[in-house]
Amino acid sequence: MKHFTKLVRPYIIWAVVIILLPLLLIVLYSVTTGGNDLVNIQFTLDNFRRMTEPVYLAVFAKSFRLGLTAVGICLFAGYILAYFITFFSERTQSLLILLVTIPMWINTLLRTYAWICLLSDNGAVNTLLQMLGFQPVTMMYTDFAVLIGLVSDLLPFMVLPIHTSLCKIDHSLHEAAMDLGANKVQTFWRVTFKLSLPGVLNGIIMTFLLSISTFVIPKLLGGGQYMLIGNLIENQFISVGDWNFGSAISVILAFIILLAITGMKQFDQEEGEEE
């Protein structure tokens, strides 16, 4: 065994270089001024103080609202999808899951451009509407467009963990519930849903994580003025060039996500213990 633990070392070194080091740098940037000028380094908390300005708080609020909405829609649609997939034979199930994951193989940019084609003022959807005699609707550069983009992007991340946990449920537990007098609906809520909670939780965490830090989708479907946390950070690094403030926002975002995940895990454990 000793031999093998040594084999892990290169990996650990790599992990430090490519994960830990950048993280530490970001933390360092967030509490200093002067950008890349690491010689005349000066520590400050101003970067964080700036975050409390209403403009930025509004961006945070909007991001969370949109992110949570996307997670909510994903949960609802994803659960139903995952649930019905489990009714098929094993082979069909693998095929259906493959279909769900196929979009993940295509670059987000491409997929988002596809949505632009569909949603723009003279795109496919509006053409269809007009052909059916309806007024065209503006969809591009609205919350709606961003939500559609987000949900379609994130749905697989909700469906996969839920489907996995649904598949793991021993079918005899359903039969036991029915045997004890539970009808189909009662069996679903008292047994199936309970046992799928770990998958639900993982799905929520993953989709929330991805939706809160997205910047490509809001930029393309929401337009240049559309500002979520991801865009704010991107702007600070790319256009404004204020790496220190950008880092501070990243740190705060990371902190909030960490807090949210810990909270959820806690909830999961309590659920497990109390039941």
Next chain:
Amino acid sequence: MSNVLIELKSLTKNFEDQQVLKGIDLNIHENEFVTLLGPSGCGKTTTLRIIAGFEEPSGGEVLFDGVDISKVPPYKREINTVFQKYALFPFLNVYENVAFGLKIKKMDKSLIDHKVKKTLKLVGLEGFDKRDVTRLSGGQQQRVAIARALVNEPKVLLLDEPLGALDAKLRKEMQGELKKIQKEVGITFIFVTHDQEEALSMSDTVVVMHEGIIQQVGTPEDIYNEPENRFVASFIGESNIIEACMLKDMLVSFDGYEFKCVDKGFKENECVEVVIRPEDIDIVRPKEAQIKGTVKSIVFKGVHHEIVVETEHRDYTIHTTDYYEPGLKVGLTFGPDDIHVMYRMDWE
């Protein structure tokens, strides 16, 4: 015997193109301990699942108290099941597992509490209320499963090889306990096992099944002493099964000799099979017996020796507490009531 509670009438079940049950007719009475006994794959579980409502029969009827329940969903039947692998809810503790059915019925909380406590006591799990079911031993999980079913006060309890996962000692213990519980609650138990000893020691009635057909229904004594055919005779304990000819009532011939027996009602010169239990054969000196042979092997089985004697026509298996040297010339005798004549089976 008391009233018939469940009636299976020419029950059949097909899975795809395989016929798993080929016409099961069976009456199960109130307060009866019935065991479905047969080798793996003979359709015991399928029969039980049809009674529970998890499978629909392909043909025939299931009557419960005289009413056809073939189409009634499981949650509306006054029947509960102890599943083969217990199927306890892992997210509920012992108390909540047992209370599951009562909570579904929206029973009063204090009444639930009373019943759950009473049932836990019945199965010997007093004070286990708050335990995590996933951390219990196999035997304890078993008891929870029984309590969870019994607390609903069903008219019938179905048990599918409930003792299969337990070790030999615990198995014996639970056998006695199950029988005791059944007497105490006074309801019908339908028990499934492939272990003939278990079936014989626990049941009021044993139903021997083979390839989707009932071979024999009877008390354990009937099944053991008067097997109806070769399958039952060989499945229930060791036996010597011999092709024979029924010369006339109470006279049968095999191995070139004629023997007096106690069976009648066969046609003259009908081809039959004879079963002689190994413990019913006596070993004597060669000149005292008609059938003569040589001791081929002797194996000590704990209480008795299992001896194989090679004769002109066949090998006989004999159980005796005495020791005989291999190679020894011996004679074999048995009395008229040790010979049991059966109809010859048409298949195999």
